Amino acid sequence: MxxxxxxxxxAAILQTENEEILEAIKNLLKIEDQADFWDQLSLEDQEAINEGIRQLDEGKSVSYEEAKDLIKTRFGF
Structure with missing residues (x-):
């Protein structure tokens, strides 16, 4: 082609407002709707991630080396 x-x-696809045409093109090209992974997470997981981000924003973090040493000490690895 x-x-x-x-x-x-x-150009024609970008200019059209016709939902039926857009849906037909999407089906012809076998394009799946992409869900945001965030919406797939449980509320508990979302809250845990938000808590981690909050802690990082507050400067509450440890380096990789510190985390590795903590794990060695706590779990004997």
């Missing part, structure tokens, strides 16, 4: 035809198709 000529590159100009592809460009024309892309």
């Amino acid at each position: 000529d590159i100009e035809i592809k460009k024309s198709l892309i």
